[in-house]
Amino acid sequence: MNQTPPATTRSRLLALIVLCAGFLMIVLDQNIVNVALPTIQSDLGFSQADLAWVVNAYLIAFGGLLLLAGRLGDLIGRKRVFLVGLAVFTAASLWCGMATSQDMLIIARFVQGVGGAVSSAVILGMIVTLFPEPRLQAKAIGAYSFVGAGGASIGLLAGGVLTQAISWHWIFFVNLPVGIAVAALGARLLKADRGIGLGKGADVAGALLITAALMIGVYTLLKTSDYGWGSAHTIGFGATALVLLAMFIARQARAKNPLLPLRIFRSRNLSGANLVLALMLAGMVGHLFLGSLYLQRVLGYNPLEIGLAFLPVAVIIGFLSLSASPRLNTRFGERAVLVPSLVCIIAGLALLARAPADGHYLTDVLPALVLLGIGGGLAFPALVTLAMSGATPSDSGLASGVVNVTQQVGGSIGLAVLATLATSRTNDLLADQKGTAEALIGGYHLAFATASAVVAIGAVLALILLRTERATVPGSAPDDQSLPTGDGDGAVTVVNE
Known part of the structure; x- marks a missing residue:
């Protein structure tokens, strides 16, 4: 049996840490800003309508460039694209922190979104290329999934601490030492790749x-x-x-030479997993946004308390993504792990749909967050693995970009629909002379119930569309005896000798 040389294993682990650190910085920044918005509004004199552009300018650039950035990684080299995006993101973070006017901050946030999209779009493709062995790839994707799912909760906590302890400027300045360190380590530790050339898809x-x-x-x-x-x-x-x-x-x-070869969608897993991922995030995004509003506007929590309230979600997701999820996916297969995980998310959202106006955190909120943490910690790695299993090595950057676009668009659609439903229901109840707390709760209940139904649709589609490409069972060959072979869709399927 051929073992991976220790030096190679160590270098790949260090590379994974660098990639996850860069991704964590970007994920944190997407969420850390939300807590500081009231302070930014007061300091720079934003109107309520204009304040939204502090977030929207970033999201428009980020969502718009993900697919293009992912394909560029395949064409000119993922390491090069990652480092360029990281440099742009870090420089824009300095610009954001130094902002003294509304226009300056909004433009800097747009540029920051460009950098975030360019760097994050290729990370997943680099990870699956770095760890082709099923067992090690499952662990690596678990780490990536923890950063993606748990980073949002950590961002709320970090935003509350920095905003209250120092100032809102430091939610951007904190990116500088991290960005510089990740760029320096990435230039040294990440393996250079030339890509397939612009002639293959310019x-x-x-x-x-x-x-x-x-x-x-x-x-x-x-x-x-x-x-x-x-x-x-x-x-x-x-x-x-x-x-x-x-x-x-x-x-x-x-x-x-298409930018997006449509052949990649012939992979049942790539297409199906992205569809289920979009539905899962469309429903699950509400637990963070609407849950924060419930804690703040109904239960009276301050920003730091809101961050601490969501901390159990990050802890549970971290433990499951990094420890339990790789083992379960390798042992039983991703599809078998995914469906029960989605059921946990459905149950958690259903519990939030029953949270009362005089609710208590330990009895009315925490049980739902525990279920959401369990579901997210197991479902996200399984879906990402299934989606990436349908891509060839030369298309892994593109597939990574597709997964990122799915997350962005699915989350945006979910947030837009759920926020609209909640606001409309609240306004109707206020028009019926209901109290403010009762009206808010009515809106949140409708949104959470809808979110639960959306994830339920995703669970049904997962049962119908997805299949596990591999599963390690007792007595099967070890990872290093697995050989890649091409299937009819151009994807890579792993079979045992």
């Missing part, structure tokens, strides 16, 4: 179409809370995004 027109479509689509979703789903603004911009997307797909079907 589709400039396709890049412009998909970037414009995603940016306009994300913008449309973010503004539905201001204009409504049936407004001319939403319909007009939404239709524009769909037309651009249709033009992009048509071009990819006939282009000699």
Whole structure:
């Protein structure tokens, strides 16, 4: 039996730590800002409507460039793309922290979103290429999943601490030493890759179409809370995004060197896992956003208390993603782990849909958060592994970008729909002369119940669409005896000798 040399194992572990550290910085930044928004509004004189652009400017750039950045990693080298994105993100963080005006902060946040998209889009592709062995890949994806799912809760806590203890500027300044250290270590520890060359997919027109479509689509979703789903603004911009997307797909079907080869969607797991992931995040995103509002506006929690309240979710996700999830996925297969995990998420959201106006954290909130932590800690790694199992090594950056776009768009759609439902229900109850707390609770209950139903649809589709490519059972060959072979979809399937 051939063992991986210790030096190689150590170098790959260090590379994984560097990649996860860079990803954690980006995930934290996406959430840390939310806690500081009231302070930023007061300091820079934002109106309520303009304040949203502190978040929206980042999300539009981030969501719009993920797919393009992922493909660029395949073409010109993922290490190069990762380091360039990291440099842009770190420099933009300094710019954000030094902002003294509204325009300066919004522009800096847009540039920060560009850097975040470019660097994060290739991370997952680098991880699966770095760890081709099923057992080690499961552990590596578990670490990635912890950063992605648990980082949001940690961001709330960090945002509360920095904003209250120092100032809002430090939620951006804290990225500087981390970004510089990750870039320095990444340049040294990450293996250089040349990519397959721009000649294999330099589709400039396709890049412009998909970037414009995603940016306009994300913008449309973010503004539905201001204009409504049936407004001319939403319909007009939404239709524009769909037309651009249709033009992009048509071009990819006939282009000699497409930016997004449509053949990758022939993989049942890649297509199905991304669909289920979108539904899971569309439902689960509400536990953080609406849960924070419930704790703040109904139970009277301050930012630091909100961060501490969600800390158990991060702890549970961390333990399961890093320890239990790789073992369970390797032993039973990702699909067998995924479905019960989604059931936990459904149950957790259903419990939040019953939280009362005079609720208590230990009895009305914590049990739901525990279920959500268990579900998220097990479901996210399983879905990511299934999605990436349908990509060839030369397409892993693209598949990574697709997974990231799925997360961004699924979360954005879910947040837009759930926030609109909650606001509409609350306004109706206020119009019926209900008390403020009762009206807020009514809106949150409807949103959480809807979220639970959305994840339930995802669980049904998981049963129908997904299949486990591999599973290690007692008596099977070890990881290093597994050989990659090509399947009919161009994907890599692992079989045992």
